Amino acid sequence: EKFGLGRPALPKEIAAWDLDVAPDGTGVPKGSGDVFTGEEVFAEKCAVCHGDFAEGVGNWPKLAGGQGTLDHDDPLKTVGSYWPYLSTTWDYVNRSMPFGDAQSLTPDEVYAIVAYILYSNDLVDDEFVLSDATFNEVELPNADGFILDDRQEAEAHFWNPEPCMENCKESVEITMRAMVLDVTPEEDRADAPADVEPVQDAAAEQPAEVSDEVVVALDPELVAKGEKTFRKCKSCHQIGAGAKSKTGPILNGIIGAPAAHVEGFRYSKAMKAAAEDGLVWDEAELAAFLAKPKTYMKGTKMSFAGLKKDADIEAVIAYLKAATAE
Amino acid sequence: TPDPLITEVQDWASGLGDGVDATPYGLPIEHEADVVRRNVEWLTADTISSINFTPIHALDGTITPQGCAFERHHSGAIELRKEDYRLMINGLVDTPLVFTYADLERFPRENRVYFCECAANSGMEWAGAQLNGAQFTHGMIHNMEYSGVPLRTLLEEAGVNPAGKWVYVEGADASSNGRSIPLEKAMDDVLVAFKANGEALRKEHGYPVRLVVPGWEGNMWIKWLRRVEVMDQPVESREETSKYTDTLADGTSRKWTWEMDAKSVVTSPSPQSPIKHGTGPLVITGLAWSGRGAITGVDVSVDGGKSWTEARLAAPGTDKALTRFYLDTNWDGSEMLLQSRARDASGYVQPTKAQLREVRGLNSIYHNNAIQTWWVKASGEAENVEVS
Missing domain, CATH: 1.10.760.10 (Cytochrome c-like domain)
Incomplete structure (x- = not known):
């Protein structure tokens, strides 16, 4: 039909x-x-x-x-x-x-x-x-390394009409403990109080001067546009509460901050040198960096190609301010 | 002493609560704020391409609320409006077709309850007991009632050529997640779904339209479904070669291991849900499921598998859906090595970790359906352990 x-x-x-x-x-x-x-x-x-x-x-x-x-x-x-x-x-x-x-x-x-x-x-x-x-x-080396699902044959013994119910083993010993390996996320332990908020990464705490900077009201439309553009950055950078350094450093408080200011992040030699020379990420410097990172700073680890449109750069900077202030 | 909660007039018995306009679309009450999806940070490079876990230790019944049902995406959960949604059927068909969302709503529709389990559920436990909670060891699963159109109906609308043996299904997000599915399965019980548990799909589950592939690994349940191509061969995409293949001890790997083996877990007591009430009546409960059909029975052991007792199923098992089981017991305060063992309609019995490792080794990553052990101590606290 x-x-x-x-x-x-x-x-x-x-x-x-x-x-x-x-x-x-x-x-x-x-x-x-x-x-x-x-x-x-x-x-x-x-x-x-x-x-x-x-x-x-x-x-x-x-x-x-x-x-x-x-x-x-x-x-x-x-x-x-x-x-x-x-x-x-x-x-x-x-x-x-x-x-x-x-x-x-x-x-x-x-x-x-x-x-x-x-x-x-x-x-x-x-x-x-x-x-x-x-x-x-081109033939890849492991082309012949795969077999079709053979569970029905190789695991035929898992089909069992009469599984053991009594006296199935003589003794039982504990052979491995998760508590010894201790890889469970901290806040989710049974012994942790249920209503405790996850601990914020200390590195995500915002520098004090940031809040002073954001006195001028930001254009919400521009910020929204910047948030979209920021998707290009997201695979490496985080911003906002709970942000952590990933492939790139956290960006909280980046506007007006001295270069290479995120503690614990391993910056390139070029970035450290620029910081020693007193580079501060004001809007003009950041805009120039974002336009063509590798031209602006030879040797930077940021392999991003750059934002072609000035409007995108303006929007991303607005978003960086807004997201820091949140 | 008399309980002041009874003898004294409480605020809520005297003052007023929220009006009907307080929460037009409801949220869980704040006192349940710990019942949320959680992720494990070190598992993946970035939360945009990652997974989180359903808080199964805190839920009951079988239907998973969408708001806490695990998410897995490869390029983030995208926003796709119904108005912008298009579904294309192409390849070996008489007429390649494009459907809008509104078109889909005009086809005869079915309602079906199915579980969706990530093939990597329990994957961290292959080499040993690692994560201390049912949410983390078994939480890559949810179970919903889907409303949608059989994929068969849409394929028949386009007219499948006799040369068609496979369908390749792909999503609209940047990951382009695509999987090849044998035509036989596509024409059987696969659904093109747009509602779950009565409401629209959530963004993180593929709004406005996802594929439902009953009993088969979750990676095939393409979200933001945008294209179905009828083909004479499988694509062998990244997700069906480099991922979602199961490497055995000798280095060869199984592929096309789509079906999810029968599996179960005790959700309470468990590490995140310890016994707090002391000795006496104790409800042991958990979930069981199988990709090969209905669950026919679940056995529970409190002595690490020496002896087993058949649990009570809350309702008879249904095809490829979660089954809730209970063992209503009396706890004398002694330690337990708590296990559950699922059996399905095909006669399959959930294996022990040792049995599974004997066949598959330690490097499979996917499809770990082994029996889980919780060591419940005299204090009522529980820990993830392995036993001989």
């Missing part, structure tokens, strides 16, 4: 959304990228989370290494050691990366990034060019 609901999808609409790539290469667009270009693009768009050599930063995923570890304790699963198909890498980078700015890469940039990831896994040499023509030549 047909209901006659919906309307035909137009070819352009299908082309806009139907981007997935299958293991046999179905779906890859025309284009190419070499390892050298990939290294540059990767440094600009990926390294902030994945490291310059795809080795991963903090808890962010490592993309390289780990070959031969799958049968060890805590195997290292990367594109090189674990992923079965190149199509998966291409597809994921193309549709879901960079984190916070997905679907912003051109096909050539994706080819280049993927070529560099292959290189960083020692799977191709530095002359390698990945393209729609060479795509199917």
